[in-house]
Amino acid sequence: MRTILYIIQKEFLQIFRNRSMLPIIFVVPLVQLLILVNAATYEMKHIRVAVVDLDLSGTSRRLVSKFQGSPFYRVQSAGFSYDQARDGMQRGENDMILHIPAGFEKSLVKDGSARVQFVVNAINGQSAGLINAYSTRILLDYNRQLVMENPAEAAVAGIRNIQTEYSFWYNPKLNYKTYMVPGILVLLVTIIGLLLSGMNIVREKEIGTIEQINVTPIVKIQFIAGKLIPFWIIGLFELAFGLTLGKLLFDIPMEGNLWLIFLSASVYLLVILSFGLLVSTVTYTQQQAMLVSFFFMVVFILMSGLFTSIESMPAWAQHLDRLNPLMYFIRIMRMVLLKGSGFADISPHFRALVIYAVASLGLAIARYRKVS
Amino acid sequence: MKRFAGFIVKEFSHIFRDYRTLLILFGMPAVQLMLFGYVLTNEIRDARIAIFDPSKDAVTRKISDKVLSSGYFKLDRNLNSVSEIDAVFREGNVKLALVFEPGFAEKLDKTGNARIQILADASDPNTANLLVNYLTGIVSNYLISVNSSRVSQQIIPEVRMMYNGQLKGVFMFVPGLMAMLLMLISALMTSLSITKEKELGTMELLLVSPLRPAQIIVGKVFPYVFLAFIDACIVLTLGNLVFGVPIRGSVGLLLLESLLYISMALSLGILISSITNSQQIAMMISLVALMLPTILLSGFIFPVENMPWIMQVLCHLMPPKYYITIIKSIMLQGNGFMYVWKETVVLLFFTGLFLALSIRKFNVRLSV
Numbered sequence: 001m002r003t004i005l006y007i008i009q010k011e012f013l014q015i016f017r018n019r020s021m022l023p024i025i026f027v028v029p030l031v032q033l034l035i036l037v038n039a040a041t042y043e044m045k046h047i048r049v050a051v052v053d054l055d056l057s058g059t060s061r062r063l064v065s066k067f068q069g070s071p072f073y074r075v076q077s078a079g080f081s082y083d084q085a086r087d088g089m090q091r092g093e094n095d096m097i098l099h100i101p102a103g104f105e106k107s108l109v110k111d112g113s114a115r116v117q118f119v120v121n122a123i124n125g126q127s128a129g130l131i132n133a134y135s136t137r138i139l140l141d142y143n144r145q146l147v148m149e150n151p152a153e154a155a156v157a158g159i160r161n162i163q164t165e166y167s168f169w170y171n172p173k174l175n176y177k178t179y180m181v182p183g184i185l186v187l188l189v190t191i192i193g194l195l196l197s198g199m200n201i202v203r204e205k206e207i208g209t210i211e212q213i214n215v216t217p218i219v220k221i222q223f224i225a226g227k228l229i230p231f232w233i234i235g236l237f238e239l240a241f242g243l244t245l246g247k248l249l250f251d252i253p254m255e256g257n258l259w260l261i262f263l264s265a266s267v268y269l270l271v272i273l274s275f276g277l278l279v280s281t282v283t284y285t286q287q288q289a290m291l292v293s294f295f296f297m298v299v300f301i302l303m304s305g306l307f308t309s310i311e312s313m314p315a316w317a318q319h320l321d322r323l324n325p326l327m328y329f330i331r332i333m334r335m336v337l338l339k340g341s342g343f344a345d346i347s348p349h350f351r352a353l354v355i356y357a358v359a360s361l362g363l364a365i366a367r368y369r370k371v372s
Numbered sequence: 373m374k375r376f377a378g379f380i381v382k383e384f385s386h387i388f389r390d391y392r393t394l395l396i397l398f399g400m401p402a403v404q405l406m407l408f409g410y411v412l413t414n415e416i417r418d419a420r421i422a423i424f425d426p427s428k429d430a431v432t433r434k435i436s437d438k439v440l441s442s443g444y445f446k447l448d449r450n451l452n453s454v455s456e457i458d459a460v461f462r463e464g465n466v467k468l469a470l471v472f473e474p475g476f477a478e479k480l481d482k483t484g485n486a487r488i489q490i491l492a493d494a495s496d497p498n499t500a501n502l503l504v505n506y507l508t509g510i511v512s513n514y515l516i517s518v519n520s521s522r523v524s525q526q527i528i529p530e531v532r533m534m535y536n537g538q539l540k541g542v543f544m545f546v547p548g549l550m551a552m553l554l555m556l557i558s559a560l561m562t563s564l565s566i567t568k569e570k571e572l573g574t575m576e577l578l579l580v581s582p583l584r585p586a587q588i589i590v591g592k593v594f595p596y597v598f599l600a601f602i603d604a605c606i607v608l609t610l611g612n613l614v615f616g617v618p619i620r621g622s623v624g625l626l627l628l629e630s631l632l633y634i635s636m637a638l639s640l641g642i643l644i645s646s647i648t649n650s651q652q653i654a655m656m657i658s659l660v661a662l663m664l665p666t667i668l669l670s671g672f673i674f675p676v677e678n679m680p681w682i683m684q685v686l687c688h689l690m691p692p693k694y695y696i697t698i699i700k701s702i703m704l705q706g707n708g709f710m711y712v713w714k715e716t717v718v719l720l721f722f723t724g725l726f727l728a729l730s731i732r733k734f735n736v737r738l739s740v
Contacts, residue, residue: 024656032664038683039668045678063527089534090705092697095677108527119532123704125539127675132531133505139529140512146527160480160518163487164511166504168494169461176497191659199652206572283392286651287564291396294556295403302407307673309499311419311467317411331464338495341462 003218007226011200015230025234029188029242036184037177037250040307044130048076050085050094057105059146063116066142067098072134089121096120096131170339178253181246182333183306186326188242189265190272190300193235194293197276200227202289205280224365228273235269236262255340261333264350268329270357274364275325281367300326328352379583379591386565387595397561397599401553401607408545409615419503420448422460422469429477435488438514439470444506461493468492468503535704546611547699548672550604551692554630555666557600558637559644560658562593566645567654593638600634601627620706626699629712632719633695639726640691646733666692691722 015021049067053060067073076094079085085097099117108114118135122128144161168174204210213223239262246252276293283289302308303317304326310318321327328349335341343350388394421439425432439445448466451457457469471489473479480486490507492500516526536543566589569575578588604627611617619626640662648654667673669683670692676684687693694715701707709716 018652028656035664035683035686036668039679039687040674048677090707091711092701092705113526113528115528115530117530117532119534122533122536122539123700124544124675125536125541128533128536128539130502130505132533133509136509136529136531137505137512139527140516143527160515161485162480162511162515163485164490164508165487166490166492166508168492168497168500168504169458171494171497171500174494174497174501179495179497195655195659199655203652285390285568286655287561287568288390288392290560290564290651290655291393295396295400298404299407302404303411309416309496311499312416313411334495335462335464339462339464339493341464345462345464 003222004225004229007218007222008229011226011230015234025192025238026241028192029238029245032184032188033181033242033245033249036187037180040176040180040184044072044127044134046074047072047096047131047134048094049073050076050088050097051078051100052080052082052085052097053078053100054080054082054102055100055104059105059108060100063100063139063142064098066138067135070134070138086119089119092121094121095127096135098135177250178338179334181250181252182337183304183330185239185242185246186268186304186330186333187301187306189235189239189269190297190326192238193231193269193272194276194279194297195290196234197228197231197273198279198289198293199276199286200231201277201280202283202286206285220365220368224277224368228270228277231273231276232266232269235273236265239265252337254337256336256342260336260343260346264329264332264336264346264353267350267353267357268325271325271353271360274357274361277364278360278367281364281369300324303327304330306330322352325353325356328356375583376587376591379587380594383565383591383595387599397557397603398606400556401549401603402610404549404553405542405546405607405610405614408549409542409611416499416502416506417443418446419444419467419499420465421445422449422451422457422466423447424451424454424457424469424471425476426474427472427476427478431477431480431486432472435472435511435514436470438510439507442506442510444503457491466493467496467499468507470507540615540617542611542615543617543704544672546607546615546617547696547703548667548670550607550630550699551633551670551672551696552663552666553603553607554600554634554695555637555662555692557603558596558634559641559662560655561599562596562638562641563644563648563654563658564651565596566592566642567648567651570645570649571651589642593642596641597631597634597638600637601631604630604634617703619703621702621708625709626702629695629698629702629716629719632716632723633691636691636719636723636726639723639730643726643730643733646730665690669693670696672696691719694718 051064051067053064064075064078068075077085077088082097082099085094085099088094089097097117097119099119101115101117104114104116116139118132120128120131171178201210204213218226243254243258243261247254275296279289279292279296283292303310303313303321303324306326310321310327313321332346332349332353335346423436425436440447445468449460451460451469454471460466460469469491471491473487473489476486488511490504492504494500533539566575569578569592579585583591608619608626612619641658644654644657644661648657665686669676669687669690671687672692676687676693679687698712698715698719701712705711
C-alpha cells in the first residue's frame, strides 16, 4: 500500500511540475464549454431568402410579408429576375428563393389553386429539411387564413379544423445549451482521461524511464494503480470544475442527484483510463498512442449521440453502439441532470458501465508486461 | 541536393516502418467516411411515441395510422392516462406523446373543431423540435386531404432542393472530413514529428549536420504533404463511388486548392513545433487549437450562420472554414475559380502569416 502511495506521489509531482499541465486542466474545460456550447446549435435563425415576386398582386405581397414577419427568415434581396437570384445562391448569398410566378393571384381566383416555388440550397440536408418545414407551415397558415377570411363560406363548406397544441417538457424554451453542456462535460472527462493516461506510460517507454521502474520491486498491480489513481482524481476534479462552470456560465439545470453523477463518473473514468492504459501497452511512441486514441475517440464521440441522435442510426449501428462507453455516460448525465432520473432509471446504463470497467481494467492489467 | 534527398528518404522510412501509424492514417478516412455516410444522419426515423387516445374512433385511428406509417414514428406504447407521461419520459426511450381529446370525432363533426396535444421530451431540444414539426405537418396534411373538396382557394408549394436532391447528410460531411483529415495529418503529425526529434535529442544531430535548417524543415514536412494528398484522394474517391457525392467542378482546381490548404496546415504545424519542446504539449495545442475549430467552427457540423455573432467572428478567423467553403462551392455547386478567389486569397494569407511567424521563432540552437 505504501508503495502505491509513493508512486502516486511521484506521478502528481511529475504532473504538476509540468508547467503546461495546469493550463490544460483549467483552461481546456473553459474553452471547450464556451466554444462548443455556443457553436453547437441547430437552431435555424435568419434563413436568407431572395424573393422573386413576378406577380406583385395583393395576395403575393401578403405572402411575402408573412415571410418577412417570421423570426426565422430574413429577406435578403427582392428582384424580378429568377436567374439573378439563382446566381446569388450559386455564390452562397441566400439559402432559399421564394419564386412567385406571374399570374399567381389570377390563377388562385380563377382556378382555385396557384403555385409558388421554394428553391432551397440543400447542401446541408438537415437545414434544408427544416427550411422546407418552416416555409410549408407559413404557407399552410396563409392558406387557412385565406379561407377563414370568409367565415360564412367556411361554415357553409363545413371546413374541419384540428388545433394542434404542443408543449416542450423539461426545456420549454428549447434551450440547446442546457442539452449540450452535460454531453460536453463527458467529452471533457474523456479527452483528459484518455489522452493523459495513454500518453503517460508511452512517454516513459519512449524516453526509456520505464526500464528504471521495471527493475524496481514494484509489482504490476501497484504500478497500474499508481498510474491510474492520479488521473482518476484529476478526471473527477475536472468534472466537478466543469459542472461548476456549466452552472455559473449557462445555468444548466441539475434536477437529479449529483452523487449519482459522480458515482457513474468514477466508474466511467475507470473504463476510459484502462482504455488509455491498454492503448499505451500496444503502442511504442506517443505519436502512435495519440493517433490510436484519437481514432477511437472520434468514432466513440460521433456515435455517442452527442451531436446526432442515436435513434436515427441504422439498427446494426445501434447494436454496435452498445460497445460505446461514451453513449452510456452521456445518457446518464442527460437523464440525471435534465430530467432528474433516479438510480432505477439509469441502472441499465450504469450496469453496462460497471461491466465495461471490469472487463477493460482486467484486459489492461493482463496485457501489461514488466518485461519488454 | 543529394544529401537532401537522403534526408527525405530517411523521413519516409521513419513513416513507413511505423505500420501502426500508417494503418490508422489510411484506415481513418475510410472508416470515418463510412460512419458519416451510413451511421450519422440528422434525419429522424422511428422515434418512439406514446399515444393517449381515449375515444378510439375512426378519425383518431386514421390520424394515428398516418403518424405511425410516416416512417418518422414508431409506437412504443398506448397510454391509459395523461399522468403516465412523466414517468415514461423519465425512462428515456419515448420522445413524444400524442394526446387526443376525449370524444374526438364527435366534437370534430359537431363543432368543426377538435384538439390534439403534442408533448415532447425537450431535454433534446433539436429532436423535439423536429418531431413536433413532423407531427404537425402530418396533421395538417390530413386536414388538407379532408378539406380539399370543400376549399375554394389553395396555394400549393412546389419545393426544389438544389445541389442535393435527396438531402443526404454525407454531402456536408465529405468537405468537412477532408478539412479535418488534412489538418490532422498535416499540422498534427508534422508538429509531433518535429517535437519528437527535439524530445529525443536527435534534433541536435540534425542541426549540426551540413543540412540547412530550411532543408530540415522541408524534409520533415514533405512526406506528410504526400500522405495528406493521398488521403484527400481516398476521401474524394470513396465519397464519389460509394455515396454518390458529385464533383461538379474542376477536379484540378479542387486538388490545387487542397494543396494550398495542406501547405497552410503544414506551416501551422511547423509554427506549433517551433514554440514547444514536448510532444504532449504539441498534441494538446493541436487538439484544442486545431481539431476543435476544424470540427466545430468551420461549418462542418454546425452551420456558421446560426451561431451568435462573436462565434461567427471566431469562425472567420479559422482557416478550415474557408477551405470548406471552397470545396463545397467547387464540388457541389460546380463553381469555377471566380467564385472562390476571395477564400483562396485568405488561405494564402494564412499560409504566409504562419510561415513568417515560424521563421521568426525557429532557433538553430536548442535552448538548454
